[in-house]
Amino acid sequence: MMSFLSLLILLGAGPGAMSGWEQVFYLIPLVLCTSLVYGATRHEDWKVITVEAIKVGTWLLLLTGCVFVVALILSFFN
Amino acid sequence: MATDGELEFTLDLKNRGVAALLGWLVPGVGHLYQGRTSKGIAIFLSVSLLFIFGLQLSGGKAVYCSFRSPDVRWQFIGQAFVGSAAIPAVVQNRVVRGQEADPASMIKPLMGGKFAPPIAGERRQWHADYHAYFQMGTLYTFVAGLLNMFAIFDAYCGPAVLYQELADDEEDDGEGDEEE
Numbered sequence: 178m179m180s181f182l183s184l185l186i187l188l189g190a191g192p193g194a195m196s197g198w199e200q201v202f203y204l205i206p207l208v209l210c211t212s213l214v215y216g217a218t219r220h221e222d223w224k225v226i227t228v229e230a231i232k233v234g235t236w237l238l239l240l241t242g243c244v245f246v247v248a249l250i251l252s253f254f255n
Numbered sequence: 256m257a258t259d260g261e262l263e264f265t266l267d268l269k270n271r272g273v274a275a276l277l278g279w280l281v282p283g284v285g286h287l288y289q290g291r292t293s294k295g296i297a298i299f300l301s302v303s304l305l306f307i308f309g310l311q312l313s314g315g316k317a318v319y320c321s322f323r324s325p326d327v328r329w330q331f332i333g334q335a336f337v338g339s340a341a342i343p344a345v346v347q348n349r350v351v352r353g354q355e356a357d358p359a360s361m362i363k364p365l366m367g368g369k370f371a372p373p374i375a376g377e378r379r380q381w382h383a384d385y386h387a388y389f390q391m392g393t394l395y396t397f398v399a400g401l402l403n404m405f406a407i408f409d410a411y412c413g414p415a416v417l418y419q420e421l422a423d424d425e426e427d428d429g430e431g432d433e434e435e
Contacts, residue, residue, distance in 0.1 A: 203391060206308060207398060210301035214402040217294050218409040219416045221266065 208237050268413055275411040282306075284405045285410035291305045302399050306337055309395025316381045317392035320348040321372035328372070330393050336400040336407065340370065347371040355429040 216229035276381060283299030286292075309317055318340050321328045335341040347370045354362045355374070357394050364371035373381065381389055398412025409415070 200360075200387070200391075206304065207395065211307050211398060211402060214298055214301045216408060217297055218405040219414055221294075221414050243388065 180182075204241065208234050208241075212237060260419060261344070266413055268410075271395065275407050278403070278407045278410040279336065280336060281339055282399075282406060285407065289410065298403075302403050302406065305395050305399035305402070306340065309392040309397075309399060312388045312395065313385055313392025314381075314388075315369055316373075316385070317396050319370055319372045320344040323352070326373065326378060328399045333397040333400040333404075336404040337396075339394075344370040359383045371411055 212230040212232075212234035213226075215233050218227040220226045220229055262328065264268030267289065270280065276283035276285070276291050277288050278298075281299070282302035282355075283295040283297070286298060288423050289295075294300060318334050319328060319333070320331050320335075320341075322331075330339075334344075347364050347368075349373065351371055354360050362374050385392070
């Protein structure tokens with residue numbers, strides 16, 4: 178399973194594809210701010226807000242990761 | 256008295272309309288008005304950071320108001336939840352469209368063209384100049400606007416889950432009383 182995923186990533190990356198890889202870092206402020214504000218608008222206590230923000234941030238990253246994998250797989254059939 | 260987790264506190268939303276209006280004009284200021292200082296600062300920093308960063312990425316071009324075909328800027332619906340940017344964008348739209356309607360006048364937007372809609376194919380040039388960063392800036396400002404919508408709602412109605420929990424608790428108490 179791991180070797181298949183490694184192969185997918187290596188093939189998907191390719192020589193030219195890695196040139197824009199650093200653009201992934203633009204996701205970090207987006208996820209941080211979104212999860213923080215979402216948590217803050219649902220609770221009043223900072224402990225609960227922090228826990229909620231971590232949960233939402235994790236879900237956002239997982240969801241984005243899933244979309245990335247699906248897009249990567251689809252790119253092989255393009 | 257309201258509860259959130261194990262802590263108890265009182266939540267005075269003051270004048271909700273004023274708080275929502277202030278929160279729309281400048282993100283987080285509605286919360287500061289209500290005395291929810293730490294939350295106000297967090298919202299101000301988060302939303303402003305995203306919005307300014309988005310503007311910076313797109314060279315200040317990502318936020319403009321235009322609903323005339325072919326340039327229907329639907330993203331402005333989200334961006335408009337940050338009022339301090341939405342007001343100048345709407346003013347610029349009225350100024351530029353007014354000047355376009357008069358063939359004799361030269362199109363000259365206010366404030367050096369900040370928040371002004373693109374004039375005659377200018378948008379293609381923006382895409383050529385900023386590539387993906389124009390889209391990225393649009394996304395950042397759009398998300399910032401939507402987050403501020405949540406913040407405005409929070410300033411007007413209080414935190415969503417807190418009141419839902421209280422309502423559920425009251426329902427449970429009511430059922431308990433009936434059983435007794």
